[in-house]
Amino acid sequence: MSIIRSLKQLLIVCLLSLPVLGHAQANDEQAQSLLTQLAESSYGQKGKIAGEIARSGDERARGWLEAFSAGKLARIEPSKGDAEGSGKFVIVLSNRGRNWKVQDALTGDDLGEISRRDLDSIRVNNSLRSEIDGILSVIDLTVNDADKRLAAARGLRGNVDEAMAKKLTELMASEEDADVKATLNEALAIYKVEEQGDLSAVKTLSGSLNSEARAALNSATYSDDPALKQAARDALASIETKLKWNRAAETLYFGLSLGSVLVLAAIGLAITFGVMGVINMAHGELIMLGAYTTWGMQQMLPGQPGLALILSIPAGFLVSALAGVAIERSVIQFLKGRPLETLLATFGISLVLQQLVRTVISPLNRTVVTPDWMSGSIMVNEALSLTLNRLYIIGFALVVFVGLMLIMRKTRLGLEVRAVTQNRAMARSMGIKATKVDIMTFALGSGVAGLAGVALSQITNVGPNLGQNYIIDSFMVVVFGGVGNLWGTLVAGLSLGTINQLLEPWAGAVLAKILVLVFIILFIQKRPRGLFPQKGRAAEG
Amino acid sequence: MKIKKQITAGLSALALTLTVSVSAPVAAADEGPIKVGILHSLSGTMAISESTLKDTMLMLIKEQNENGGLLGRKLEPVVVDPASNWPLFAEKARELLAKDKVDVIFGNWTSVSRKSVLPVVEELNGLLFYPVQYEGEESSENVFYTGAAPNQQAIPAVNYLMNQVGVKRWVLAGTDYVYPRTTNKILEAYLKDHGVADEDIMVNYTPFGHSNWQSIVSDIKTFGSQGKKTAVVSTINGDANVPFYRELANQGIKAEDIPVVAFSVGEQELSGIDTGPLVGHLAAWNYFMSVDTDANYDFIDKWVAYTGKEDAVTNDPMEAHYIGFNMWKEAVKKAGTTDVDAVKDAIIGVSVPNLTGGYATMMPNHHITKPVLIGEIQDNGQFSVVWQTPSTVAGDAWSDYLPGSKDLISDWRKPLHCGNYNVVTKSCGGKSEVAAE
Incomplete structure (x- = not known):
């Protein structure tokens, strides 16, 4: 380790003395020999050679290092390939399938497709990758873009060594951006606490929520110097109190996001089961159809996952709604008032739909791409970041909820639905076409299940089993919230999600699930009609 | 005739x-x-x-x-x-x-x-x-x-992390059923044999098809920020892997910080995910599709x-x-x-x-x-081999690290002809399996 470390130092010293790569004349022979060394040496040596490449002054060096780090630098096998191509270094542009698209690493010429058999990838591993990241981020500290400098400075925390420390101190003096400066200061302080046991640096770190800073302070609590030990402990204690609030906020966020998923999955059921009283075991498969619609959309619009996702919101609704109508017309309408038969028949339908997807599409999970604007997270502070895909889903769940609420309360359809479910005979005698309302209601509930599928495709597997995983939870939420009440579904979903996430850290995921189930059973014993029971005569029916 | x-x-x-x-x-x-x-x-x-x-x-x-x-x-x-x-x-x-x-x-x-x-x-x-x-x-x-067998996959993978990567803290995460529980029992015994303290091991089980990994991944993040190199040894099965890896990526945990080595994630499982954010996480198998041989x-x-x-x-x-x-x-x-x-x-x-x-x-x-290969996930859903055992390893039916089975050997040749011969008591257990407690 120490050899690698000192090599790294050496390399960084040399690098820092060269602020920008490559004014020098390109030298293909030298490049070829360096790349050959890179290809043929062991993992331990490769870092050193990567450094030499960076220092060679070749302006293509950055491209090579990036390709190497991504595992895309390869050599045409010397013994194989065509006579002129053999031994050539190439940058792989596309590495899917059996033939790879490549480009000459030295000249940049497009070499077309080459069989994978004839290519030797130059291997890279995690520690090399972070070494190269270090090399590249030191270079990035001198660029004009402040955001890039900040990212580079962030990456340096915990990776600073003696030689770098000196250079960083110089860079810090000339740094204008306050954020970058503070981050560099922190990086230096971490180094000082870890390597030198510097007491004043502990103060710099005392408010930091960065995990590297905490690690450094943690190691300082084992030091022999009592003053340093005490200071580190105090600093850690002050960080701990700050962290506690962050953790509470984080748990709440996790709970809400799990809850919103539950709400989405259950709210369609709240309509078909809660309002219409149909026990639809195929509800999960309607969710699955929505997810597969998203996949289908992305297949039809390659390269535009975001647009496809937005378009699949109406498409998923339509597909699931149509499937719902088909189920209602072909099976459920004949089983009106026979809940046990409905349950068994729809369970059968769910198995049929699953196997249909397995046979027609594939038993394997499908890849649904997450668009860029939905991946990653928003950093509130160093210890608290909110994952974006979950944030979108919370928002989406609320929008769907409000939309449904408006339909049920403000539209003629909603009025008719409520009328039919409260007193079918009376509604019919008032001229409402009960059959049509049945179809519309079932279509609405199924369509919302499709919307849930579109959202779920972003956080879980899109496969034939998708629906099964959510059907039990959905029934739980609807029953807990009070059958026939949309508000109940919302409150039940969010609170079950939060309870689950509160329990999970100390009970474990398996026990947390069991505890939630036990809780619901006990609750239903006490209040059989759930959180928000329906009142009046409708409740008796 | x-x-x-x-x-x-x-x-x-x-x-x-x-x-x-x-x-x-x-x-x-x-x-x-x-x-x-x-x-x-x-x-x-x-x-x-x-x-x-x-x-x-x-x-x-x-x-x-x-x-x-x-x-x-x-x-x-x-x-x-x-x-x-x-x-x-x-x-x-x-x-x-x-x-x-x-x-x-x-x-x-x-x-x-x-x-x-x-x-x-x-x-x-x-x-x-x-x-x-x-x-x-x-x-x-x-x-x-x-x-x-575990000695042809789990143990060599842990060795790689311990010796080549320098991992000191371990998260053993698995799905709640017999394979992860037994494997983790063997690994825990093995790690403790090699001087890993109790507080440096975190064991976590999740149900089949678990999809909400937020708080567990957050726990792993906290566990890994104590100043010692941490790795996750994953026996998470099947479908649950995709949301797990997705959550890791979303919470910003990179393979360079906390690598995950998996025993149930192969090319087929990866074909259902966008592997960009997973680059560098590990898997231990005896074969990878990317192996560079003519056969x-x-x-x-x-x-x-x-x-x-x-x-x-x-x-x-x-x-x-x-x-x-x-x-x-x-x-x-x-x-x-x-x-x-x-x-x-x-x-x-x-x-x-x-x-x-x-x-x-x-x-x-x-x-x-079998040879044991350790591979890192690439962005094309394939693995790149970063380490492999110098020669093949023979599968061991009975683990040497569990008290109930370390004295047992299996030899179906005559004259022994026994699947669980106890070398200490010099007797054959008779049945094909014994309860390994």
Whole structure:
């Protein structure tokens, strides 16, 4: 380790003395020999050679290092390939399938497709990758873009060594951006606490929520110097109190996001089961159809996952709604008032739909791409970041909820639905076409299940089993919230999600699930009609 | 001889059940095709993994038939669908052995399905080739384990992390069932043997198909920020992996910070995810599709041609079936018959080429020798090998790190002929498995 470390130092010293790569004349022979060394040496040596490449002054060096780090630098096998191509270094542009698209690493010429058999990838591993990241981020500290400098400075925390420390101190003096400066200061302080046991640096770190800073302070609590030990402990204690609030906020966020998923999955059921009283075991498969619609959309619009996702919101609704109508017309309408038969028949339908997807599409999970604007997270502070895909889903769940609420309360359809479910005979005698309302209601509930599928495709597997995983939870939420009440579904979903996430850290995921189930059973014993029971005569029916 | 052959041919044309002499029906059975039972789920939750193995077997059988069959007879696949239903596995195995009278069975994926089939195969004296990595602690006279035992996958992977990466803190995360629980028990004992303190090990179990990983990943993040290099050893099964990796990426945990080494994630599982954010996470297997050997490239070409899909992937259990099928074939050739007892004796010591440029040998404990490869995930859903054992490792049926099994050995050769011989008490446990507490 120490050899690698000192090599790294050496390399960084040399690098820092060269602020920008490559004014020098390109030298293909030298490049070829360096790349050959890179290809043929062991993992331990490769870092050193990567450094030499960076220092060679070749302006293509950055491209090579990036390709190497991504595992895309390869050599045409010397013994194989065509006579002129053999031994050539190439940058792989596309590495899917059996033939790879490549480009000459030295000249940049497009070499077309080459069989994978004839290519030797130059291997890279995690520690090399972070070494190269270090090399590249030191270079990035001198660029004009402040955001890039900040990212580079962030990456340096915990990776600073003696030689770098000196250079960083110089860079810090000339740094204008306050954020970058503070981050560099922190990086230096971490180094000082870890390597030198510097007491004043502990103060710099005392408010930091960065995990590297905490690690450094943690190691300082084992030091022999009592003053340093005490200071580190105090600093850690002050960080701990700050962290506690962050953790509470984080748990709440996790709970809400799990809850919103539950709400989405259950709210369609709240309509078909809660309002219409149909026990639809195929509800999960309607969710699955929505997810597969998203996949289908992305297949039809390659390269535009975001647009496809937005378009699949109406498409998923339509597909699931149509499937719902088909189920209602072909099976459920004949089983009106026979809940046990409905349950068994729809369970059968769910198995049929699953196997249909397995046979027609594939038993394997499908890849649904997450668009860029939905991946990653928003950093509130160093210890608290909110994952974006979950944030979108919370928002989406609320929008769907409000939309449904408006339909049920403000539209003629909603009025008719409520009328039919409260007193079918009376509604019919008032001229409402009960059959049509049945179809519309079932279509609405199924369509919302499709919307849930579109959202779920972003956080879980899109496969034939998708629906099964959510059907039990959905029934739980609807029953807990009070059958026939949309508000109940919302409150039940969010609170079950939060309870689950509160329990999970100390009970474990398996026990947390069991505890939630036990809780619901006990609750239903006490209040059989759930959180928000329906009142009046409708409740008796 | 000639006359007898004509007679038997004539008889078999009439009816197979005619019992003129004791030898006649046996000889008659030898004239028909050799039946190969394939016991993999084609529907239900396990279809995702098992249906490709059925296709692999069909491809191997078709190829063998094109090359003239075996012992001059054709091979005939008998495919049944146990539908991911564990008791149904036992029923279907009985159907294959008693009704279809197959000569050998290739099948099963989950340990629980294997445990369900085990008594049937032993009772009816069948042959079962089991192609998936498993928790060990079992050795049956009638089962050949062509997947990895824990010492051929989990232990070398932990060694790699400990010695090459310098990991000091360990998260053992798994799905809540027998394979992860046994494997983690072995790993915990192994880590403690190597001086890892209790507080540096975090064990976590999740239900099947778990999809909400937020708080667990956040816990792992906290656990890993204590100043010591941390790694996650994952025995998380099947579908639950995708949301797990997605959550890791979303919470900004990179492989450079906290690497995850998985024992159940292969090329096929990765084909369902966008692997960009996973680059650098690890898997330990005995085969990767990216292995740079001609045997492997030929196998891939055949597989692509057979499935007709340019993007079809190969994986470790497929290689295990490839090896198992070839071993069985060689053993049948050696024995000159498909008789179960003869094949069972003949197969021990048989060596066939594997796809990674070496040879696999059937050991007396019915496990095989395999190289152990550690690969890092690439952005194209493939693995790049970063480390491998210098030579092949022989599978160990009974773990050396569990108190209940460390004195047991398995040797199905005569005179020992025992699956769980205790070297201390010098006695044979008798049954195919003992409770490993």
